[in-house]
Structure formats: structure tokens, C-alpha cells
């Protein structure tokens with residue numbers, strides 16, 4: 001599961017022999033300038049193969065521009081993009097047949113029905129035989145819950161139905177990677193749940209998913225990895241669990257000897273308090289191994305030790321509201337939990 005992570009200032013330093021994961025996509029030094037607007041700046045993004053990477057960021061932080069550069073829809077001002085091993089945008093012809101994408105303005109025809117629009121898209125899929133198109137279209141419509149409305153003209157679709165049709169287009173053929181820009185935009189709660197289910201199915205099939213979202217709870221529920229963007233730069237990226245654990249400098253110790261543990265820690269100048277989950281030792285002044293050593297030395301029975309997690313909302317607020325960065329986030333690497 002965990003490959004490695006490291007937290008700055010020596011608060012913790014853990015690693016395993018697991019090699020770095022293969023990357024489905026990576027960018028280096030990516031920059032996009034529109035006239036006087038720097039939309040994306042110095043973005044080094046790693047998307048591990050098989051990950052569900054949530055791209056989070058406030059409005060205008062550069063998520064869509066980054067996604068468009070990943071897909072070769074926008075040419076970077078500077079920097080490199082590699083998608084499924086191909087340099088973009090020049091390698092688009094080789095990479096894109098394996099990539100399903102839901103991006104704004106997929107160019108559906110307003111006077112054609114949803115089904116006919118999908119037929120047009122399917123006809124342009126290089127990996128789809130003509131004889132397989134009919135079935136592929138019906139399967140994709142079914143998967144996104146649009147079969148009943150498939151005969152209606154696109155221009156009569158609600159925003160949520162347009163999103164579903166775009167998603168159906170991304171899922172017309174099996175993909176190695178699926179990129180979804182704000183897929184739950186305009187969807188009602190049941191539509192949002194369906195998207196979550198589809199993402200989970202893609203993940204179970206080993207497909208790499210990149211999904212941008214404003215919905216932190218969605219990202220926390222569906223993603224294995226997160227990249228947080230702010231003002232066009234990546235301010236944190238890595239495995240979701242590692243990010244949430246490293247954002248909170250607390251160690252939770254489960255023990256039947258709570259008072260004894262508190263005494264031992266405080267005698268050693270490690271701030272600690274009792275919580276419903278156990279004894280919480282503060283890690284801003286002490287390393288995790290030092291806490292454990294202190295407890296064991298004092299004869300405290302320790303049942304379990306784990307890092308306290310922050311929630312994604314707190315982490316996001318700290319990273320994107322101009323407060324100082326919590327210890328370690330910038331040095332968390334992308335090889336986190338699967």
C-alpha cells in the first residue's frame with residue numbers, strides 16, 4: 001500500500017523498499033500563459049498508474065487548463081507532458097485512443113439526439129469496429145443512466161444529462177485512463193452517487209482516473225491520490241491517506257493505561273491529552289518513535305499507535321487560504337496509498 005513518505009523537519013521519516021509506481025501521466029515544469037494571465041505555473045504532476053487522482057483547487061486555480069494540457073487540447077507555453085508514455089501534444093494520435101475524457105464543450109450536435117451524438121463519436125473511435133458500434137452506444141447509455149432519454153435532442157438536455165452524455169462518450173470503449181473535468185457539475189445527488197460508482201468500477205478494473213472537483217467529500221470518498229492546486233501551482237500532492245495523516249502532527253495511542261501514559265509523556269515534555277480515541281501525543285516537538293519509546297519505557301501497555309488524520313476540508317483550507325503550509329506537505333511524494 002504505502003510506498004514512502006517523508007515529513008519535513010525530521011518529524012517522521014518512513015520508507016519501504018517498494019519501487020516508485022509507474023506513471024500513467026506526468027508533467028514537468030508545466031506553464032501556460034494567456035496574455036497577461038499565468039493560468040498554470042511550474043506544475044510537476046505525477047499520476048500513478050491505477051490511481052484515482054482528485055485534482056482539487058479553488059475557481060481559477062488551473063485545474064481545467066492542466067487537464068487540457070494533459071489531453072493535448074492546449075499547447076503549454078513551457079514544460080513537458082507525458083500521457084501513457086507519449087509526449088503530448090505530438091503523441092496525441094497514439095495516446096488518446098486509450099484515454100476517455102469528459103471535458104467542457106465536447107462538441108455535441110444540438111439537433112441530434114443523445115444516441116445519435118454518441119453514434120457520431122463512436123464512429124470516430126479508432127478501436128471500435130463498425131459492427132460493434134450499436135452495442136457500445138447502448139451499453140454506454142445504460143451505464144450513465146441515459147437510456148430512457150437517449151432519443152431526445154441534445155439541446156433539450158439539462159446540464160446533468162449533458163454531463164452524463166459526455167461521460168458516456170468517455171466510456172464508449174475500454175480505456176486505460178479516464179479524465180473527468182468536474183463530472184458532477186449539474187448532477188443531482190443520485191447522479192453524483194452514480195458517478196462515484198462508475199469511478200469505483202473503473203478503479204476496480206485497473207483504469208487510471210483523473211477527476212477534477214470542488215467537492216471535497218467526493219474526492220475524499222473516491223480518490224486514492226490528490227493534487228491540490230492554488231494560483232496555478234501544485235501546493236500538495238500524494239496519496240490521500242499520507243496527506244491527511246501528515247497534515248496533522250498528532251499520534252493517537254490506544255492504551256488501557258491512559259493516565260500512566262499521560263504522566264510518562266508529560267514528564268518527557270511531550271504535550272499530550274486524553275481523547276475519546278485514546279491518548280493524543282503532539283508530534284510538533286517529538287518524533288513518533290520517541291513517543292512510543294517513552295511509553296514502552298514507562299511500562300505503558302500500548303495496543304495501537306496511529307497518526308491522527310486531518311480532514312480534507314481542513315487541509316484544503318490551510319493550503320489554499322494563504323496560511324503557512326503544514327509541516328511536510330510539500331515533501332510528500334506521489335507514491336502513496338493505492
Ligand SMILES: Nc1ncnc2c1ncn2[C@@H]1O[C@H](COP(=O)(O)OP(=O)(O)OP(=O)(O)O)[C@@H](O)[C@H]1O
Pocket residue numbers: 034037038039040057058059060061062063064065066
Ligand atoms: N482560454 C483562456 N483565455 C484566457 N484566460 C484563460 C483561458 N483559460 C483559462 N484562463 C484563465 O486561467 C486561469 C485558470 O483557469 P482554469 O479554468 O484552468 O481554472 P480552474 O481551476 O479549472 O477553474 P474552475 O474551477 O473555475 O473551473 C483563470 O484565471 C482563467 O481565467
